[in-house]
Amino acid sequence: MGKSKALLMDEQAISRAISRLAHEIIEKNKGVENLVLIGIQRRGVPFAKRLAEKIREVENKKVNVGVLDITFYRDDLSLLSEHPVINGTYIDFVIENKTVVLVDDVIFSGRTSRAAIDALFDISRPKAIQLAVMVDRGHRELPIRPDFVGKNVPTSLNEIVYVKFKEIDGEDAAELGDMEE
Secondary structure: OOOEEEEEEOHHHHHHHHHHHHHHHHHHOOOOOOEEEEEEOOOHHHHHHHHHHHHHHHHOOOOOEEEEOOHHHOOOHHHHOOOOOOOOOEOOOOOOOOEEEEEEEEEOOOHHHHHHHHHHHHHOOOOEEEEEEEEEOOOOOOOOOOOEEEEEOOOOOOEEEEEEOHHHHOOOEEEEEEOOO
């Protein structure tokens, strides 16, 4: 990321968004029966785990959390790197006929979400797929809209949104920056 030029969400805002999103997920699904969360590598993973923990606090029920690596499902793989980093997929529960909430940090073009949906259907056939993101920055290239959004942030194409989680980055925050030249 280029230099950060604005703090979009601090630790308290991230925490409040997780709490609100957990309640919205519970309400939309009328509880958590047949509900699973799958975090998209990398920052969707700690986000999904925190949502599951908040849901457990509210509903007193455990929700399974899986990890999805969509690297090889991306249509822009050759643009990313000559040697893409593979973080691995870990889903040790059945997703067939379940409602899967895909969890990611930022939605931009929609391509990551599409790749994640493709990856899920290669694993099994969920009953439904919903999408939860911490930040929606606009500029969709595909007809994909998140069901649950922590914060909408209109951006220009030369800006970048970077969501940080303590588990990976040592702090919780969402920042707006300029793309590196």
